[in-house]
Amino acid sequence: MVVSPHALASEAGARILAAGGNAFDAAVAVSACLGVVYPHMTGMGGDSFWLVYHAGEGQVRAYNASGRSGRLVHRGLYAGEPHIPFRGIRSAITVPGMVDGWAAIHRAYGRLPFGEVLSPAIRYAEQGFPVSAGQAAFTREAASALAQDARAASVYLPNGCAPEAGSRFVQPALARSLKRVAEGGREAFYKGEIARDIADFMRREGGYLTRDDFADHAGRWETPLFGRYREYTVAQVPPNSQGFAGLMILNMLDRFHLQSIEHGSADYYHLLIEAVKLAFRDRDRYLTDPDFSPIPLDRLLSRPYAAELAGRIRMDRAREADAAPMGRDTAYAAVADAEGNAVSFIQSLYFEFGSAVAAGDTGILLQNRGSFFSLDPDHVNRLEPGKRTFHTLMPAMALLDGRPAILYGTQGGEGQPQTQTAVLTRIADYGMHPQEAVSAPRWLWGRTWGEPRRDLRIEARVGRDVMDDLRRRGHPVQPAADYDGCMGHAHAIVIRDGWCEGGVDPRSDGQVAGI
Known part of the structure; x- marks a missing residue:
């Protein structure tokens, strides 16, 4: 089975499985395909993280395919600016890790030739595919940013405007x-023509990444990190x-008997939101590259600390908390084979x-992940x-008796730990089918990029009584669409x-594909 946020990517993964590929072949195919058919969310110029379970090895492994800032990148380049720009060439300061992730997963566990695994993505880029409703909507939202880069605009704003849903979309340079790469x-990406082309483009346009950054x-x-929940x-x-x-959130919730709390009640939402706030406080205090600053994971993930945090949750009152704004463009997918x-x-x-910058003639949109670095010299x-x-x-994986039982995850920056918690508790505590778990009403506490407010957005179908109850407890509730x-x-x-x-989010353009 394959789940992903775009039907064509899910189908591509299913075809790879049907052709004799394994879950690893299919996952790389889905990943590459998403970078073509879901270009507003992901692509070759971005990063990825992987959890993999090989039945022969009987263990979970993690692969970190995130990029580092360039060797010439430092805070002085942004002197006098309040933060690193969110868009433009000066926001593209970390090496894309995506292709390295494909290669690592395939090299370790793939069965089919690498070129065959990438062939669906190549075909959709070369021959085109119908623009999804999501792509059309997100392109309209980002049109002003894309218009600032001539190459990006020529691809993503054909005829000077966002493409209509259902129109053919081709990306010959990509x-x-x-x-x-196929x-x-x-090596073609990090030491070959692509690295050369991106680095030369960077030099011409005032960017900071070099060929050495790619080669290194x-x-x-x-x-992986492991925890227990039920x-x-x-x-x-x-x-x-x-x-x-x-x-951390699960460690706190494991001390509560959720089955005694009605799912969808104000108590349910309140408890999960309060646990999120407590975990985010420590996350924001410590999280960075552990090669540069130690993170006390033993303490943060300990049962005694979970008990201490859980004891701070008041069921009658929301606690004050804050969170930095996050980006939200992401694509989560999962594959399981026979x-x-x-x-x-x-x-x-x-x-x-x-x-919103396309690197020269490569057709590759460069990530702006590095814009989340702080310019404060005292910030972790x-x-x-x-x-x-x-x-x-x-990405997340829950195991029973040492074998994968639930593969789950979500797009949405600040919302990822929140939605993961909702999905897992709905399956583990309330016995929901995965489709029911991802379709049920959700919330988002905190801020996302471009929005200064720190609200509790919750889908209005939870009901007015639930929203009013949450307001009485001090939550800044803002109703969201269903x-x-x-x-x-x-x-x-x-x-x-x-x-x-399988369950795929009705908020996406996705599909469950099984064979």
């Missing part, structure tokens, strides 16, 4: 770059991912269309050369008794 592997890039296999063992990617915040292999992965450009996530920034991306895209695009696969059950 197809050429994908073909180079033929030359990761390497992702990393890492040991009978499940839950795996998350370690920092610089915010995954540990998700485990051999027992499983992949849970997530990828992003950070903001919609990333930096301060900008420094060769550093990975605080990353919102966090299936509001600001809640992110969550997907899940539940594996049990030799069967897969």
